[in-house]
Amino acid sequence: MTTSLADAACLLFVPGHHPDRFAKALAACPSGIVIDLEDAVPEAEKAAARAHAAAFLASCDATAPVLVRLNPLGTRPALDDLAVLADGALAPAGWLLAKVEHPRDIEIVRALDPARRPLVATVETAQGVDAAPAIAGALGPGDALAFGGVDYAADVGASFVWEALLAARTALVQAAAAARIGIFDVPHLDLANAEALAAETCRVRALGFTGKLAIHPSQVATVLEAFRPTEAEIAQARRVLAALAAADGGAARLDGRMIDRPVALAARRLLARAGN
Secondary structure (H helix, E strand, C coil): CCCCHHHCCEEEEEECCCHHHHHHHHHHCCCCEEEECCCCCCHHHHHHHHHHHHHHHHHCCCCCCEEEECCCCCCHHHHHHHHHHCCCCCCCCEEEECCCCCCHHHHHHHHHCCCCCCEEEEECCHHHHHCHHHHHHHCCCCCEEEECHHHHHHHHCCCCCHHHHHHHHHHHHHHHHHHCCEEEECCCCCCCCHHHHHHHHHHHHHHCCCEEEECCHHHHHHHHHHHCCCHHHHHHHHHHHHHHHHCCCCCEEECCEEECHHHHHHHHHHHHHCCC
16 A cells, blocks of 8 residues: 555545445545445444455455454454454555544554554544544554544534534644644545535645545545645745755745745645655
């Protein structure tokens, strides 16, 4: 998969009990898919979904960016997931952990997966948001946080709207930034409204998110486009770096504004995202 989860602007969920969709999902989202063994799978289908995931992982290229969303750690289905899938021959490229509220969830997976495959720790509750700095601190380079906004809103009794979720989003971005890891936003639920998806994705990118989760192939292109730096942004970043280089690393003036090292860091980050 990608060198780091921070390099993936989009990950696409696909229900584990629909194996006919796995390859199609990967074709639609080459940056990565998440075979979901948790919320999308009825209880009666859990074992079948696990078996379908194992069969697909055994058949696909070892470098394919296929992650698996485990059931919540501490539950029997999660232990069954790991018992089947943590084996080296079947293991996915990474794990997405559901409803993480404590760093011990990360420790459990690390203990059962000595290969230390990349992790996405999803924070979905008030307790999880409170523990976000510790959760992020337990992750490492190439790992990421994710915001489970639907479950979070239900947990705190909030509406699933931008204003009600802004404080939690900001707290998670801060935790991820401090740990120098990526962070994915909650999927957009209105599948028919691409304009709303694009607007929301631009807003979370501006807030500091490095990617967004998707629940339908039709959302992938919109998410990737929103996270892709524009030609104007790339050109401006290059101008910033050129101006600072001319100032021998000190502060400089560009377009009537003072620019210095933090502005240079932001410019380099944008160019790295653009592949420049």
